[in-house]
Amino acid sequence: MNFFFHQRYKGFFFLLFLVPFFSCTKQAEQDRKPIILTEYPNLANETLERDYDGLRAFANYENEQIRSLAWNGIRKSEAKDLQSFVNYAVQQDDSLIWYSISSHLLNKAQVDSIGQHFENGWIKSEAVCEVFFKHGTINTLDILLGKPELLLQNEVCAKSVGGIVAGVQVEDSSKKKIIELAFHSEDETIWRNLLYGFYRSELNRPNPESELHVYFNELLDERDGFFSYEMDQYVTRILGKVGFLHVMERRSDRELNQAVQLSNELARNIAKFEHSALNHRHIKRLLNHTIDNVVAQSLQAFQEFDSIPEQLLDMIEFEIAPITRDAEVFAEALTVLVTNERDIEGYRNKLDFMDSENEYLKQKILPLYAEIESDEQYLDRLQSEIRDGGIGGLRATEALMNYFTEHSQNQDAADEVRSLTLHALEEGDRSVISTIGPLLNSTVLFDEDSFEWMFNQYQDFVEMSEWENEEVLEEVLSNRFPDQFEALEISEKPFRIPNWERLYEMGTNPFWVLETEKGTIEIQLDPLAAPFTVSSIDSLTRTGVYDGVPFHRVVRNFVIQGGDIERKDGYGGLEYRIPTEPSFKSFERGMVGIASAGTDTEGSQFFIMLNWSPHLDGNYTIFGKVTKGTDVADRIQMGDKLIEASIYSR
Numbered sequence: 001m002n003f004f005f006h007q008r009y010k011g012f013f014f015l016l017f018l019v020p021f022f023s024c025t026k027q028a029e030q031d032r033k034p035i036i037l038t039e040y041p042n043l044a045n046e047t048l049e050r051d052y053d054g055l056r057a058f059a060n061y062e063n064e065q066i067r068s069l070a071w072n073g074i075r076k077s078e079a080k081d082l083q084s085f086v087n088y089a090v091q092q093d094d095s096l097i098w099y100s101i102s103s104h105l106l107n108k109a110q111v112d113s114i115g116q117h118f119e120n121g122w123i124k125s126e127a128v129c130e131v132f133f134k135h136g137t138i139n140t141l142d143i144l145l146g147k148p149e150l151l152l153q154n155e156v157c158a159k160s161v162g163g164i165v166a167g168v169q170v171e172d173s174s175k176k177k178i179i180e181l182a183f184h185s186e187d188e189t190i191w192r193n194l195l196y197g198f199y200r201s202e203l204n205r206p207n208p209e210s211e212l213h214v215y216f217n218e219l220l221d222e223r224d225g226f227f228s229y230e231m232d233q234y235v236t237r238i239l240g241k242v243g244f245l246h247v248m249e250r251r252s253d254r255e256l257n258q259a260v261q262l263s264n265e266l267a268r269n270i271a272k273f274e275h276s277a278l279n280h281r282h283i284k285r286l287l288n289h290t291i292d293n294v295v296a297q298s299l300q301a302f303q304e305f306d307s308i309p310e311q312l313l314d315m316i317e318f319e320i321a322p323i324t325r326d327a328e329v330f331a332e333a334l335t336v337l338v339t340n341e342r343d344i345e346g347y348r349n350k351l352d353f354m355d356s357e358n359e360y361l362k363q364k365i366l367p368l369y370a371e372i373e374s375d376e377q378y379l380d381r382l383q384s385e386i387r388d389g390g391i392g393g394l395r396a397t398e399a400l401m402n403y404f405t406e407h408s409q410n411q412d413a414a415d416e417v418r419s420l421t422l423h424a425l426e427e428g429d430r431s432v433i434s435t436i437g438p439l440l441n442s443t444v445l446f447d448e449d450s451f452e453w454m455f456n457q458y459q460d461f462v463e464m465s466e467w468e469n470e471e472v473l474e475e476v477l478s479n480r481f482p483d484q485f486e487a488l489e490i491s492e493k494p495f496r497i498p499n500w501e502r503l504y505e506m507g508t509n510p511f512w513v514l515e516t517e518k519g520t521i522e523i524q525l526d527p528l529a530a531p532f533t534v535s536s537i538d539s540l541t542r543t544g545v546y547d548g549v550p551f552h553r554v555v556r557n558f559v560i561q562g563g564d565i566e567r568k569d570g571y572g573g574l575e576y577r578i579p580t581e582p583s584f585k586s587f588e589r590g591m592v593g594i595a596s597a598g599t600d601t602e603g604s605q606f607f608i609m610l611n612w613s614p615h616l617d618g619n620y621t622i623f624g625k626v627t628k629g630t631d632v633a634d635r636i637q638m639g640d641k642l643i644e645a646s647i648y649s650r
Contacts, residue, residue, distance in 0.1 A: 036504045050077040071096040075103035075582045076599050095127035099584050102130040103618045115140040129156040133163035158193035165197025170204045183219040198238045229259040236265045241272040248282040260634035263294040264556045270301035292326040299332035327354040331364040360639035362395035389429035391569035397435045418445045430571040433469045440476045451481045462488050496576040498535035507649045515644045521629035530581040530623035546645035554638040561607040574603040583622040587613045590626035608633050
């Protein structure tokens with residue numbers, strides 16, 4: 001009896017505690033409601049118009065979320081007087097303004113002037129470093145290196161050093177200072193950001209055997225403590241073969257099987273070895289990796305060599321090619337065998353099977369058929385693929401261009417290529433036409449009398465609102481017939497306006513769940529920062545159109561991309577578009593963005609970051625972040641399907 005008494009009052013007191021909590025939560029929701037339903041729509045109208053003055057009116061709004069959206073909108077709006085905007089930024093010295101102005105095309109004098117104000121202490125906001133990341137000069141770098149304490153404490157300013165080094169030639173003395181600063185830092189992110197320029201670009205990367213290269217390696221040996229997978233990835237890229245050996249000696253097979261991005265970086269560095277050293281035990285470890293992506297990357301690296309040792313070839317021919325069930329690994333293995341003049345005829349049946357299983361690998365598989373088929377058989381194959389269109393037609397057109405380059409003097413081949421090109425234009429397949437420009441520009445295939453029918457086809461595409469096809473022909477006609485061609489006016493796709501009531505119902509913490517062939521990826525959406533994008537994603541998801549759509553683009557150690565609900569090959573679109581909604585966040589690993597062909601051209605296609613890529617910051621929309629399943633994203637390969645997408649709120 002006493003037990004139930006205590007439990008009863010325990011629950012009573014718990015309820016008393018929850019009352020103010022729920023009251024506060026309810027009040028917060030009520031405070032948010034008028035903003036979502038009133039201010040957001042008004043701000044959205046100014047965003048769609050890219051009205052600089054209209055957005056500036058919202059930039060001083062009391063609500064921080066509204067101010068952020070307004071300044072992000074200004075990032076993609078043209079300032080009427082950029083110098084006045086710069087002067088305003090210096091005067092206000094506000095972080096939102098600095099992030100916004102960083103996306104505008106500042107000239108060297110403006111950047112150096114901002115840098116001088118920063119050096120003199122007139123600018124105190126460290127967010128100004130976002131301007132230096134995108135537009136920094138040697139002068140800016142010198143100013144930053146004169147503030148070592150700042151660089152060791154502020155991630156954005158450390159990143160700005162990396163951004164400058166990625167794009168501007170730097171003296172060895174400055175490179176040494178940057179490397180020293182990085183190794184003095186106990187903060188992994190600061191270390192990474194300072195060295196980003198060396199990782200991103202070869203421009204200032206230390207040459208092997210140089211004093212700077214040796215110095216970097218010495219600091220590496222002297223540093224005690226833990227190196228994360230990402231840090232080892234940077235070491236591998238920056239030091240090449242030396243970095244490869246340094247990391248492989250420290251990492252076990254178990255660790256490498258967990259660290260897919262690091263393993264891919266190590267696999268790329270196989271190309272840094274000499275032919276005689278390719279039998280190295282560490283290289284064979286990567287060929288035995290448990291993740292297919294890494295094995296495929298290792299095999300790709302072997303293709304950088306004219307030949308590889310017989311022992312490795314035997315391993316690939318007898319232990320990998322016949323056993324693997326992964327189509328990409330199989331195709332890469334056969335490519336290595338062909339490069340090394342090994343016969344692949346015996347793999348014909350398996351090649352046919354793999355080709356039928358994953359059309360997204362035709363770029364790798366079609367050249368293999370060229371090795372085992374006659375010219376006539378191969379052209380028939382390309383013709384069939386082009387006529388079917390889609391991703392197969394796209395890759396067959398690319399193969400056709402390679403074939404024509406090799407047989408340009410053969411009249412029969414030229415006639416066949418011309419016929420296939422004309423058929424492709426008549427069919428209007430977007431994927432095929434996207435790659436057909438070089439053939440249309442060929443004077444061997446199409447003479448000066450081709451203007452009329454090309455223009456008629458261009459006109460048809462304009463009338464059918466086939467924007468992508470129209471752009472290809474417009475470029476060809478402008479190039480080949482500049483005196484005859486005059487571009488037609490075309491109507492733009494309409495913008496989709498968010499369902500504001502539905503956006504409010506979703507709350508501030510909705511999740512997008514992607515069930516894929518490799519596992520589940522859970523993404524926390526950000527409707528307040530990207531209302532247009534999240535509203536569109538929500539609407540499309542609830543209709544089920546994402547279900548069964550493949551990831552059509554995979555760039556190892558960069559992104560996986562999917563969501564082409566129209567064509568499933570990367571060239572599909574929607575009947576509407578949504579505006580670019582840049583973010584103040586950085587494109588860290590796990591961030592989810594929306595694909596774009598330019599400002600305000602976004603649709604249904606999305607991408608998931610596999611690695612930090614700050615060069616994308618401010619240019620693309622970030623609408624969510626992976627909270628579960630980054631390891632699943634690491635394993636995704638081109639052609640893997642999104643089985644089912646759903647949205648729920650917490």
